[in-house]
Amino acid sequence: MEPRISLVTLGVRDVALSRRFYETLGWHASPASNADVVFFQLGGMALALFGRRALAADAHVDEGAGFGGVALAQNQPSRDAVDRVMGEAEAAGARILKPARDVFWGGYSGYFADPDGHAWEIAWNPFFTLEADGRLTLP
Amino acid sequence: MEPRISLVTLGVRDVALSRRFYETLGWHASPASNADVVFFQLGGMALALFGRRALAADAHVDEGAGFGGVALAQNQPSRDAVDRVMGEAEAAGARILKPARDVFWGGYSGYFADPDGHAWEIAWNPFFTLEADGRLTLP
Numbered sequence: 001m002e003p004r005i006s007l008v009t010l011g012v013r014d015v016a017l018s019r020r021f022y023e024t025l026g027w028h029a030s031p032a033s034n035a036d037v038v039f040f041q042l043g044g045m046a047l048a049l050f051g052r053r054a055l056a057a058d059a060h061v062d063e064g065a066g067f068g069g070v071a072l073a074q075n076q077p078s079r080d081a082v083d084r085v086m087g088e089a090e091a092a093g094a095r096i097l098k099p100a101r102d103v104f105w106g107g108y109s110g111y112f113a114d115p116d117g118h119a120w121e122i123a124w125n126p127f128f129t130l131e132a133d134g135r136l137t138l139p
Numbered sequence: 140m141e142p143r144i145s146l147v148t149l150g151v152r153d154v155a156l157s158r159r160f161y162e163t164l165g166w167h168a169s170p171a172s173n174a175d176v177v178f179f180q181l182g183g184m185a186l187a188l189f190g191r192r193a194l195a196a197d198a199h200v201d202e203g204a205g206f207g208g209v210a211l212a213q214n215q216p217s218r219d220a221v222d223r224v225m226g227e228a229e230a231a232g233a234r235i236l237k238p239a240r241d242v243f244w245g246g247y248s249g250y251f252a253d254p255d256g257h258a259w260e261i262a263w264n265p266f267f268t269l270e271a272d273g274r275l276t277l278p
Contacts, residue, residue: 004182005147027140044273047142059250064203065205066202066207069149136183139170
């Protein structure tokens with residue numbers, strides 16, 4: 001199996017509400033989107049928003065509750081850029097889980113939650129290469 | 140905020156065990172990995188494995204339980220390729236949540252769970268463009 005993710009699907013309570021949140025961040029939904037599912041192009045992959053109950057049913061899993069043990073991260077080239085994006089997220093209605101700060105591993109990061117509590121980390125990591133086009137390269 | 144994911148972090152019970160699962164799939168951990176966190180390069184992004192409790196603490200969220208409403212997907216260029224990858228995952232110790240089948244939206248997909256129940260969909264989607272290098276492009 002190739003090391004590759006094509007889509008990350010977030011199960012949401014209200015597809016229209018979550019769509020508005022990500023659009024308020026400045027993202028543009030693909031024309032492939034409809035009332036039940038919304039797609040955003042993210043570089044060479046996509047983020048999908050889909051009803052949480054429908055996603056659980058599609059995957060043949062019980063619906064679960066609370067934090068599911070998954071965090072999405074977006075790296076930034078500097079501490080200032082982290083602060084700026086955290087501010088943009090808060091202005092779009094995100095709940096700040098953890099204000100950005102210097103962290104033990106030598107970087108700077110904060111977390112926000114989207115309308116369904118999905119956790120996004122915004123981080124500056126001086127050990128990983130971040131290209132101008134947003135591609136991340138590990139050591 | 141740019142439409143971009145740098146890392147997807149999966150909270151796991153046993154980092155070494157989860158690392159072995161993904162390595163058995165043929166993935167190679169970055170030298171940046173250690174006993175507490177493991178990184179895999181996935182195109183221009185990365186997958187991280189980190190203790191679930193530590194991830195919840197880092198994100199300032201309660202730990203939660205069960206399915207967290209997130210699914211990862213890897214698209215394939217054909218039904219046969221989906222079957223092959225589902226077989227590889229099962230051989231590596233994945234639990235098959237849903238055997239691959241034709242689905243209502245016109246594609247073909249199945250789901251497996253990694254050792255912590257994180258859901259992966261393996262899908263053939265004739266409506267999305269999948270480049271030879273694995274990049275996915277929405278309509």
